[in-house]
Amino acid sequence: DAEITQSPRHKITETGRQVTLACHQTWNHNNMFWYRQDLGHGLRLIHYSYGVQDTNKGEVSDGYSVSRSNTEDLPLTLESAASSQTSVYFCASSTGTFNEQFFGPGTRLTVL
Amino acid sequence: QKEVEQNSGPLSVPEGAIASLNCTYSDRVSQSFFWYRQYSGKSPELIMSIYSNGDKEDGRFTAQLNKASQYVSLLIRDSQPSDSATYLCAVESNYQLIWGAGTKLIIKP
Numbered sequence: 001d002a003e004i005t006q007s008p009r010h011k012i013t014e015t016g017r018q019v020t021l022a023c024h025q026t027w028n029h030n031n032m033f034w035y036r037q038d039l040g041h042g043l044r045l046i047h048y049s050y051g052v053q054d055t056n057k058g059e060v061s062d063g064y065s066v067s068r069s070n071t072e073d074l075p076l077t078l079e080s081a082a083s084s085q086t087s088v089y090f091c092a093s094s095t096g097t098f099n100e101q102f103f104g105p106g107t108r109l110t111v112l
Numbered sequence: 113q114k115e116v117e118q119n120s121g122p123l124s125v126p127e128g129a130i131a132s133l134n135c136t137y138s139d140r141v142s143q144s145f146f147w148y149r150q151y152s153g154k155s156p157e158l159i160m161s162i163y164s165n166g167d168k169e170d171g172r173f174t175a176q177l178n179k180a181s182q183y184v185s186l187l188i189r190d191s192q193p194s195d196s197a198t199y200l201c202a203v204e205s206n207y208q209l210i211w212g213a214g215t216k217l218i219i220k221p
Contacts (some may be wrong), residue, residue: 012175035211042200042211043156058208090155100146101202101209103155 002027006091006104014112019078021107022062023091027070031094032074034058034066035102043090049074114139114205117213127221131188135201135212138182144204145177147186149197150214156200160186191219 004025008099025032027069028052035043045058047066053090063085073075082087088108115138119158125131133147148156161174162168162184168175174187186204188195192193202213 040213043202043209043210045208048208055207100158100161103157105181106155 002055002102004091004093004102006084006089006107008107009048009105010088010108012110012112013081015081016019017081019090019109021078021085021089021091022086023052023074023076023104024072025093025102026072026091027102028071029095029102030071031039031101032068033092033094034064034076035090035092036060036085036104037090046089059108078109083111085087085109086111090096091093113209114203115218116201116203116210116212118199118201118215120213121216122218123215124218124220125191127191127193128218129191131191131217133156133186133188133199133201133215133217135186135203136182137153137184137201137203137205137210139178139203139205139210140182142176142179142203142205145184146202147173147175147184148202148211150200151197163179188217193219193221195219 007022033048034046049068091104094101147160150156161178162175172189176185198214200214202209
């Protein structure tokens with residue numbers, strides 16, 4: 001069955017370290033998204049991609065970067081982790097612009 | 113800044129009753145609207161999508177859309193304890209989804 005996976009599921013890191021969160025989907029979806037979710041906030045868009053070599057900044061992109069070298073993967077990199085980036089991170093994918101998004105299981109990141 | 117507003121709750125509903133969840137949005141040209149359910153510690157899962165004015169029914173769930181009032185709602189009939197979760201409203205705006213903060217629903221046995 002097609003799915004979307006994230007790794008690691010839990011990560012503890014220190015301030016200033018570089019961290020990469022992996023997202024892999026087997027839906028063959030063109031569109032992929034990274035969100036963060038914090039208490040009291042809805043899902044906030046970090047970066048998104050509409051296809052290979054395409055990446056775009058979302059609402060809260062500062063301190064994060066992505067790259068899209070194939071259809072299946074969109075890794076999210078925190079260049080220099082900060083305590084404000086402690087959050088739950090979700091990756092999602094969709095077939096088209098107006099279509100529903102399907103979510104991975106999430107990564108809980110703690111920055112100490 | 114496009115916005116999607118939901119009452120954070122918690123909304124407490126007796127088992128077997130109808131739960132009514134509401135969402136308003138600011139972007140008048142939005143075309144796609146979604147309801148997701150999120151259990152604690154889990155990822156959001158799609159339960160309903162709606163694209164045109166009126167009602168759309170799927171089992172115990174009914175989504176209602178009124179574009180003139182910029183309002184979308186979700187009705188859950190015969191509420192079950194397993195419906196206890198946070199319900200997220202998502203609205204398409206400028207080719208992205210804008211998310212509400214969610215309404216926490218509690219179904220009391």
